[in-house]
Amino acid sequence: MNAYFKQDEPDTRNLLDTGKQGVIGKALSRPEGLAKVTGTAPYSAEYQIDGCLEGVLVTAPFARGRITAIDKKAALAMDGVIAVIDDPRMTTRPAQGTAAAAPEQGPGEVDYFGQPIALIVAETFEQARHAAKNLPFDYEADEIGSVPLDPESAPRETDDGSSMSKGDLAHAMKTAPHTVDLRYRTHGHVSAAIEPHAAIAQWDGTKLTVHAAQQMPNYNIAELADITGLDEENVRLISRYVGGGFGSKLGVAEETAAAAIAAMQLSRPVRVVMSRQQVMQAIGHRSESRQRVRLAADSGGVLTGFGHEALVANLPGESFAEPVLQSSQFLYGGDNRLLKLEIARIHRSTAASVRAPGEAVGMPVLEAAMDVLAEEIGIDPVELRLKNIPEKDPDTGLPFTEHGLARCLKEGAEAFGWDSGPRQPRLKRDGDWWIGTGVASAARVHNVAEAKARVTLNPDGTASVQTDMTDIGTGTYAILSQIAGEMLGLPPEKVLVQLGDTDFPRGPGSGGSWGAASIGSAVLVACEELRGSLAEKAGVNSDELDIADGMLNGQPVSDLLGGKELSALGHYEPGKIADDYTSSGFGAFFAEVRVNRHTGEVRVSRMLGAFAFGRVLNAKTARSQCIGGLVWSIGTALTEALLFDPNDGHIANADLAEYHVPVHRDIPALDVLMLEKKDAAASAIQAKGIGELGMCGGAGAIANAIYNASGARIFEFPMTPDKVLQAMEDN
Amino acid sequence: MKPFDLQRADGLAHAGQLCADKHTAPIAGGTNFVDLLKLEVETPSTVVNINPLPLGGIEETADGGLSIGALVSNTATAVDMRVRENWPVLARAILAGATQQLRNKATTGGNLCQRTRCYYFTNIDQPCNKREPGSGCGAIKGVARLHAVLGTSDHCIATYPGDMAVVLAALDAQVEIAGPKDSTRTVPVRDFHRLPGDQPWKDNVLEDGEIITAVTLPAPVAGRQVYRKVRERSSYAFALVSVAAVIDMDGDSITRADLAFGGLAHKPWHDPRIADLLVGQSPSEALFDKAADLLLEEAQGYGENDFKIPLARRTLKAVLAEATGVKP
Numbered sequence A: 001m002n003a004y005f006k007q008d009e010p011d012t013r014n015l016l017d018t019g020k021q022g023v024i025g026k027a028l029s030r031p032e033g034l035a036k037v038t039g040t041a042p043y044s045a046e047y048q049i050d051g052c053l054e055g056v057l058v059t060a061p062f063a064r065g066r067i068t069a070i071d072k073k074a075a076l077a078m079d080g081v082i083a084v085i086d087d088p089r090m091t092t093r094p095a096q097g098t099a100a101a102a103p104e105q106g107p108g109e110v111d112y113f114g115q116p117i118a119l120i121v122a123e124t125f126e127q128a129r130h131a132a133k134n135l136p137f138d139y140e141a142d143e144i145g146s147v148p149l150d151p152e153s154a155p156r157e158t159d160d161g162s163s164m165s166k167g168d169l170a171h172a173m174k175t176a177p178h179t180v181d182l183r184y185r186t187h188g189h190v191s192a193a194i195e196p197h198a199a200i201a202q203w204d205g206t207k208l209t210v211h212a213a214q215q216m217p218n219y220n221i222a223e224l225a226d227i228t229g230l231d232e233e234n235v236r237l238i239s240r241y242v243g244g245g246f247g248s249k250l251g252v253a254e255e256t257a258a259a260a261i262a263a264m265q266l267s268r269p270v271r272v273v274m275s276r277q278q279v280m281q282a283i284g285h286r287s288e289s290r291q292r293v294r295l296a297a298d299s300g301g302v303l304t305g306f307g308h309e310a311l312v313a314n315l316p317g318e319s320f321a322e323p324v325l326q327s328s329q330f331l332y333g334g335d336n337r338l339l340k341l342e343i344a345r346i347h348r349s350t351a352a353s354v355r356a357p358g359e360a361v362g363m364p365v366l367e368a369a370m371d372v373l374a375e376e377i378g379i380d381p382v383e384l385r386l387k388n389i390p391e392k393d394p395d396t397g398l399p400f401t402e403h404g405l406a407r408c409l410k411e412g413a414e415a416f417g418w419d420s421g422p423r424q425p426r427l428k429r430d431g432d433w434w435i436g437t438g439v440a441s442a443a444r445v446h447n448v449a450e451a452k453a454r455v456t457l458n459p460d461g462t463a464s465v466q467t468d469m470t471d472i473g474t475g476t477y478a479i480l481s482q483i484a485g486e487m488l489g490l491p492p493e494k495v496l497v498q499l500g501d502t503d504f505p506r507g508p509g510s511g512g513s514w515g516a517a518s519i520g521s522a523v524l525v526a527c528e529e530l531r532g533s534l535a536e537k538a539g540v541n542s543d544e545l546d547i548a549d550g551m552l553n554g555q556p557v558s559d560l561l562g563g564k565e566l567s568a569l570g571h572y573e574p575g576k577i578a579d580d581y582t583s584s585g586f587g588a589f590f591a592e593v594r595v596n597r598h599t600g601e602v603r604v605s606r607m608l609g610a611f612a613f614g615r616v617l618n619a620k621t622a623r624s625q626c627i628g629g630l631v632w633s634i635g636t637a638l639t640e641a642l643l644f645d646p647n648d649g650h651i652a653n654a655d656l657a658e659y660h661v662p663v664h665r666d667i668p669a670l671d672v673l674m675l676e677k678k679d680a681a682a683s684a685i686q687a688k689g690i691g692e693l694g695m696c697g698g699a700g701a702i703a704n705a706i707y708n709a710s711g712a713r714i715f716e717f718p719m720t721p722d723k724v725l726q727a728m729e730d731n
Numbered sequence B: 001m002k003p004f005d006l007q008r009a010d011g012l013a014h015a016g017q018l019c020a021d022k023h024t025a026p027i028a029g030g031t032n033f034v035d036l037l038k039l040e041v042e043t044p045s046t047v048v049n050i051n052p053l054p055l056g057g058i059e060e061t062a063d064g065g066l067s068i069g070a071l072v073s074n075t076a077t078a079v080d081m082r083v084r085e086n087w088p089v090l091a092r093a094i095l096a097g098a099t100q101q102l103r104n105k106a107t108t109g110g111n112l113c114q115r116t117r118c119y120y121f122t123n124i125d126q127p128c129n130k131r132e133p134g135s136g137c138g139a140i141k142g143v144a145r146l147h148a149v150l151g152t153s154d155h156c157i158a159t160y161p162g163d164m165a166v167v168l169a170a171l172d173a174q175v176e177i178a179g180p181k182d183s184t185r186t187v188p189v190r191d192f193h194r195l196p197g198d199q200p201w202k203d204n205v206l207e208d209g210e211i212i213t214a215v216t217l218p219a220p221v222a223g224r225q226v227y228r229k230v231r232e233r234s235s236y237a238f239a240l241v242s243v244a245a246v247i248d249m250d251g252d253s254i255t256r257a258d259l260a261f262g263g264l265a266h267k268p269w270h271d272p273r274i275a276d277l278l279v280g281q282s283p284s285e286a287l288f289d290k291a292a293d294l295l296l297e298e299a300q301g302y303g304e305n306d307f308k309i310p311l312a313r314r315t316l317k318a319v320l321a322e323a324t325g326v327k328p
């Protein structure tokens, strides 16, 4: 059976609420959790495959140029080395998310320091690594100084799709009683997923099978087919467990391409695992940004002008530009609007998606600027935000789907104990530590994508769900067992969810926070079909179905099945809902920080996020996503920055000792309020994306709290002690 | 990792003989050395496992001090009751370093000899005079956030990254060293690490074949003990600046001011002029400023690390205020 649902209208049937099992939304633990914490859930590099060779990538020690000769003989003379591969099909950058085609190929041309130029294959990992570090090769490197590395001085293009202008912002800035015109900088970030990029490829002469750490097998299969020149039918990609993605595993990256090509050339299985340094240097990072925010408000605090401009960077030829202004398009009103995104072409490693691309750095900056405006007007910053929530999308004029910003600001303020009186910095001190609070709005565009899943009722009454959708640590296994369980009247443990295998129907992939809403809708569609045929078998109307715990209107479902399985392919596709609405998750952040008045160190002492993202599918995994977002907010605000060498563009701090993600001690008790309200126009399951929302603005709340605590207005993230000291009043 | 021979030290003399070869190095906890082996920053032909040597004890010395064996783990030193009672600043400094797991493996000798965290030193595709003499210094014109502002040279601006040694320098502890031919010598921690000069590859005064056997703390002294480590994240990060202090007062007069600084130089920085200035004086903000002036008289930033100069001043003043009870 096939069932297809193209969603043109809000789906107010709320089918999930008609289920009788009562598991949807419940705070259930993930079914694969035990296997993960006991080390029995195999990650991509951990499959034991007989005769597997080990590959290690060799990388370029210069910014731009070409490899002129590789001394393969010398490498082959080293212990254990079996091959040196520099096949022109090898890729030199990761594919961007949803590319579905090969990224840049040809390792002989070098575009950035640390780019892979060859693969050493050896009997053991240690032999391959040693040979990779000592492979002799000749190259011509373009002269230092002739290669653009600095976004400020590099050639630029405007990203028209992200830019717009309406009314006359300059005039609004000239005439409004309250204005701010501020410039900010944010630094590069990496995903820093615990599992490094890794792949094992096997080739049987016709068919390529690859275990790889990927977020989107549905696109990755096309990328891998394009890279290798194979037909998709002859490629199978398996990503059952992924140890964190955060955008870094959206596209097929260099290690997977290299493993596949090596396995095909050598007719032996080949494993390639990147070192931490290689992951940081040769996998995509979040672009640094320069931003300008102009805000004009009337005497009552209502915005009359809104301008947000950004300069980001990427390699020549990359289509991806960090979409810094994404939420600025609709978050606040103001008739005179200007958005402009420019992209500088430089030769540092690939800029690509890192968790919440765009909003992760655009929202903290906008929200920091809103705080300056609130002070300028002399109004409570929560109130300023409440006053400027537009009725309709101020750019397109489209209506919003469920809009939760006002609720999040109000209920968040209440739960946090926000003091809505006049705000003034440096009112509270505990010994050497100034204490202050800050607020910021959260917004993250909601997307939903086409998805397919097969749901099967087995003769014994249990069920299975199959799709190539992945679980990158987010909870996909859990929520799909709950959706199917709710619809088919089964406890979730009776639903076996199988993911991450391209032999299964195409899911949406995990990315852009669209996974749960999209694949959940496909599972719902399949289950609806199964319910229809169960009703038929039982001789009742679909709306009279009462199924729970494997019993249908008093009769075991297995009896109805009569020893046969019942299977349906659910196919969901967003139709006009995608064009007729502006849809976003919303929220509000409240932070309390302590700033050391001598050293400028900042520690977050309390943080709360209130979020509205439609239906909550699993209160535990949803909360975990929010908590993770708050942790990333703290990293963005205080510690995370890539340090690029000015002479060759390499990343100096390419390891976890020197790229500072927050540690446990940096994270206080975090509060999450989930303000559930089903969003019928968001997806067939009334859910929206939540994976990224938790960090879309949070760093701004911390920046504002730093100012409120210490009087230090800082215009650069992360706000490390050196910057705090420089901005502190008594310096 | 370049393949190497792994030898087991059967006794101190044996370890010394083996290590006399300049391509041979000892390994203790391995928390620093193994990383550098993997990166091929270190490429010895022989590695000597010194863990079988009997250097794992903490013993009281005749004059009331404490001798901490070279193989005592950082954790064991930090939890030792004698250390906690008499030299609490040492326990605090150790606990401010690395992580619990690393401290469980890290040893006294290895901690003193840990190598710089300079980004260019650990990247073999970059120039570095310390790793490859004559190749140049990548950091001077590059990313120098971590780097030194005192005692630098045109050849190297790296810092010694550790915490424990900063306190040992403040306490005027001694490093006990065994040479290859049964010789021994004692070097004050204050003189153990070197400035880079034109030989930045030499971190310290150890000669080939010399092994640290212990660190000796002098008898405890009266006074407030403070270790203040400044860093952007609150654990698992090296110091931007750190200050170790033992300060004693008699009434309103400072009678002891033993200070040392981390994160500023190629060695734990100790400047005897600061004690000379402070002792006998009554504490005040103006006095503390003078101390900072002395400390930073010749400080030189390299762009990204310029902030360390005002940060060192502020941290020093805050520590002095805390230890003397002055309210700034």
Ligand SMILES: Cc1cc2nc3c(=O)[nH]c(=O)nc-3n(C[C@H](O)[C@H](O)[C@H](O)COP(=O)(O)OP(=O)(O)OC[C@H]3O[C@@H](n4cnc5c(N)ncnc54)[C@H](O)[C@@H]3O)c2cc1C
Pocket (backbone or CB within 6 Å): A657, B025, B026, B027, B028, B029, B030, B031, B032, B033, B034, B050, B070, B096, B097, B098, B099, B102, B105, B106, B107, B108, B109, B110, B111, B112, B113, B114, B115, B161, B162, B163, B164, B206, B210, B211, B212, B213, B236, B237, B238, B239
């Ligand atoms: C991520 C990370 C964070 C860290 N953070 C901090 C920090 O915040 N503060 C801090 O102080 N430290 C920090 N450390 C460093 C840690 O303290 C050192 O790695 C550790 O102390 C080294 O001790 P080890 O016994 O493991 O030495 P090893 O790694 O075994 O050896 C280090 C060096 O010492 C030599 N050596 C060892 N023992 C002797 C001996 N007896 N005589 C002569 N030479 C010897 C070795 O040949 C080698 O060159 C950190 C380390 C890591 C990896």
Ligand code: SF4
Pocket (backbone or CB within 6 Å): B116, B118, B119, B120, B121, B127, B128, B129, B130, B131, B136, B137, B138, B139, B140, B155, B156, B157, B158, B200
């Ligand atoms: S500062 Fe010293 S360790 Fe760093 S690159 Fe320069 S020479 Fe090497």
